[in-house]
Amino acid sequence: MAGVNNGARRQRPNLLITGTPGTGKSTMASALAEASDLRYICIGDLVKEKNLHDGWDNEFNCHIINEDLVCDELEDVMQEGGNIVDYHGCEFFPERWFDRVVVLQTENSVLYDRLTRRGYSGTKLSNNLQCEMYQVLLEEANESYEEEIVTALQSNTIEDISNNVASLKDWISTWRP
Ligand SMILES: Nc1ncnc2c1ncn2[C@@H]1O[C@H](COP(=O)(O)OP(=O)(O)O)[C@@H](O)[C@H]1O
Numbered sequence: 001m002a003g004v005n006n007g008a009r010r011q012r013p014n015l016l017i018t019g020t021p022g023t024g025k026s027t028m029a030s031a032l033a034e035a036s037d038l039r040y041i042c043i044g045d046l047v048k049e050k051n052l053h054d055g056w057d058n059e060f061n062c063h064i065i066n067e068d069l070v071c072d073e074l075e076d077v078m079q080e081g082g083n084i085v086d087y088h089g090c091e092f093f094p095e096r097w098f099d100r101v102v103v104l105q106t107e108n109s110v111l112y113d114r115l116t117r118r119g120y121s122g123t124k125l126s127n128n129l130q131c132e133m134y135q136v137l138l139e140e141a142n143e144s145y146e147e148e149i150v151t152a153l154q155s156n157t158i159e160d161i162s163n164n165v166a167s168l169k170d171w172i173s174t175w176r177p
Pocket of ligand 1: 019020021022023024025026027028114154155156157158159160161
């Protein structure tokens with residue numbers, strides 16, 4: 001049945017780690033995957049590897065993701081459970097996939113430094129900083145999932161990463177179908 005939570009069928013939880021680019025999704029999600037023995041799935045990498053896109057967007061300098069192809073590709077593995085998914089968006093995934101949705105947040109001055117180091121400038125830089133300032137991803141998560149499974153976590157320092165990994169690892173180990 002569409003929209004019904006299927007958590008009872010999986011033995012291990014699925015987590016979505018979302019947030020503006022540069023907030024530390026891939027750093028935190030891969031560290032958590034290692035610490036908890038869950039599978040790390042970076043949607044950006046998957047789209048490139050499996051060609052799950054409709055070409056290249058010259059304006060935003062990124063692939064035009066084909067959301068249907070991504071969902072088809074991941075359906076089996078998500079039903080199985082035990083996944084940590086990393087993507088800077090969340091509204092197109094089936095709601096039933098996730099037991100927890102984490103939105104990483106970073107102070108604007110810190111994010112500015114990270115994104116300029118990554119080579120972002122001009123519109124791409126200001127769009128991403130605005131996205132963070134207006135908490136676009138947190139709003140999207142709250143609109144797309146039950147509020148009780150959505151958590152915003154700070155990601156400004158290395159210490160934040162270890163704290164976030166430790167608390168999510170605890171949550172994973174006590175999760176029951
Ligand atoms: N909490 C943090 N404290 C300090 N540096 C961080 C933190 N999170 C990420 N970084 C650094 O910021 C950069 C962007 O992180 P990354 O994980 O690639 O972000 P995202 O996957 O959200 O785009 C990397 O150089 C990473 O080492």
